[in-house]
Amino acid sequence: MSEKKPFLIVKELTKEFVRGEPAIQNISFELHEGHSFGILGKSGSGKSVLMNAIRGTKEYEPTRGLIIFNIAACEQCWHVEYPSKAGQKCKNCGSNLVAKEVDYWEERKKLTPLSYGIYNRIAIMFQRTFGIFGEAPVLDNVRNILKKVKYPEKSIDSRAKLLLEMVHLTHRATHLARDLSGGEKQRSVFAMCLARDPLLFIADEPSGTLDPLTAVAVHDVMKKSVKEEGLTLLVTSHWPEAVTELSEEAMLLDEGEIALKGEPKKIEKAFMDRMGEVIIDRRExxxxxxxxxxxxxxYYTQDRGIVRAVNHVSFDVREGEIFGLVGVSGAGKTSLVQMVIGEKKITEGNIKVKIGDDWVDMAVAGPEERGRATKYMEILHQEYCLYPHLTILENLTGAIEQPMSDEYKTKKAYDALRAVNFTNKEIDSLIYKFPDSVSEGERHRVAIGRVLIKEPKIVILDEPTGTADPLTRMEIVRSVKKARDTLQQSYFIISHDIDFIKAVCDRAALMKAGRLVVIGDPDEVIDHFKKIEKEEMEKLHTITE
Known part of the structure; x- marks a missing residue:
């Protein structure tokens, strides 16, 4: 009996956006039907370029090399199935499914029905691109996808509810998507991807923005889908845990080339060996x-009544310190920060910010009250954005409000990028590029630089390492500490990245269900956080079983 052909073959793939400067080079691997393959690499290593080329995204047509799909296709309606279904009847029209070896990009360039058939059976979940309509309830977002893929009308509601149950979002089904936390949005998008009934599911940083508890839940759903539904999974991540958890085989990508291929644990070790030591320096x-x-x-919601997102919380942030706030998605962290920065109205209690010798009441709106403090405060939101039509340099210099020469603005842009640990060579390479031409991790560091270039007194970072690989995370640690000393700033950091909090913060606090649970030394706070996580995971597994 002949060996089954791989479902996906990537052969000597190279992509150049600028001639002679390959973003990825000579990439080759195979993926069999119903199996999983992981791609690990730091931000900017070429992972997302590779994923988009496999997806068939127009701007990512390979410069050289092949992407081949072995499939079973209906030559009447061009419905596509796995190669193992060759010879069976098409579920749409009843014709026979025929085995085909397809040069994907040759078909894509010709815009053939077969290329669209394959394209429509590939689902991709991008990092931080929450492809969800915010003004519609979560359940409706999933329903809409099921309607688009022509799922049987009478079964749409039950299927949508089942998908939300799989990603542990049943309690959020009727909430507007815009009101979800970042982790909840990511899980919603995952449910929407599953609704497409993909043959190939591409997860581009599936849990990079999630807290550890939510990441485990999403990983469990992905593993269950691969095992029970025969889903073929291609996962990219800069988090070794994600690749190790989700992959049967993996490779390490470095500067666009394969550095190592093999067993996921081996790949994880090779990646982590590259990370330098960070000295813990906590100050009082x-x-x-x-x-x-x-x-x-x-808040008031129709299904849950009054929700206490923040519930009788008291603490202080001290001048010069780096203060961290941790907790799982939905703990109330973002609501608290939005009140601190003056973006949301305070229901009860008070927030005071010291400006000079005066204490400004953040509950009182207007330029002579809250406005006196907000001009000294800057926040980098979890769902940050850069202007896509402006270069990196223009994004940075556009944030400068004071009048100064273009030359001095450019100098400040270079200083800001150095502060987030770009080298001069790296800055020269990216400064005139547009945001879409650099990696997500690089965009994230530029966004932090855009905050720092304004030289605020108080810097608030909401999930600053959400898309950063472990190497970049340590660079951000060094950047924050350097900026604190150089610019005499104070930092209020909201994160579920416990390693980051331990490495960068002088003090930390833990929130759970809207309440402040513990505050003090970051190691003690994180230990408490892990204990709570363990208890929650035990409950979750009990419910699942």
């Missing part, structure tokens, strides 16, 4: 800069 500060007193934020 005593002078309050932000005082939060008995703070509450409540």
């Amino acid at each position: 500060y005593t002078v309050p800069l932000i005082k939060v007193g008995d703070l509450m934020k409540t």
Whole structure:
């Protein structure tokens, strides 16, 4: 009996956006039907370029090399199935499915029905691109996908509810998508991808923006889909845990080339061996800069009634310190920060910010009250963005409000990029590029630089390492500490990245279900966080079983 052909063959693939400068070079691997393959690499290594080329995204047509799909196709309606179904009847029209070896990009360039048949059976979940309509309930977002793929009308509701149950979002089904936390949005998008009934599911950083508990839940769903539904999974990540958890085989990508291929644990070790040591340097500060007193934020929802997103929280952030706030998605972290920065109204309690010798009440709107503090505060939101039509340099210099020469603005842009640990060579390479031409990790560091270039007194970072690989994470640690000392800044950091919090913060606090659970030394806070996570995971597995 002859060996089954691989479902996907990538052969000597090279992509150049600029002639002679390959983003990826000579990439080759195979993926069999119903199996999983992981691609590990730091930000900018070429992972997303490779994924888009395999997806068939127009701008990512390979410069050289082949992407081949072995499939079973209906020559009447061009419905596509796995190669193992060759000889069976098409579920759409009843014709026989015929085995085909397809040069994917040759078909894509000709715009053939077969190329669209394959394209429509590939689902991709991008990092941070929450492809979800915010003004519609979560359940409707999933329903809409099922309608697009012509799922049987009478079964749409039950299928949509089952998919949300799989990603542990049943309790959010009727909520508007815009009101979800970042982790909840990512899980919603995953459910929408599964609704497409893909042959190939491409997960581009599937859990890079998620807290550890939510990441485990998403990983469990992915593993279950591969095992029970015969899904073929291609996962890219800069987090070794994600590749090890989700892949049967993996490779390490470095500067666009394969550095190593083999067993996921081996790939993980090779990647982590490259990470340098970060010295923990915690300092003690005593002078309050932000005082939060008995703070509450409540919402009303039709299905849950009054929701206490922030429930009687009190703490302070001290001048000069780096203060961290941790907790799983939905703990209330983002709502709290939005009140601190003046973006959301305080329900009860108070927030005071010290400006000079005065304490500014953030509950009082207007330029002579809250406005006196907000001009000294800058926030990098979890769902940040850069202007796509502006170069990296223009994105940075456009944030400068003070009048100064173009030459001095450019100097400040270079300084800001150095502060987030770009080398001069790297800056020269990316400064005139557009955001879409650089990696997600590089965009993230540029976004932090855009905050720092304004030289604020108080810097608030909401999930600053959400898309950063472990190497970039340590660079951000060094960047924050360097900026704190150089610019005399104070930092309030919201994150579920426990390693980052331990490495960068002087003090930390833990939130759970809207309440402040513990505050103090980052190691003790993280230990408490892990204990709670373990208890929640045990509950989750009990419910699942």
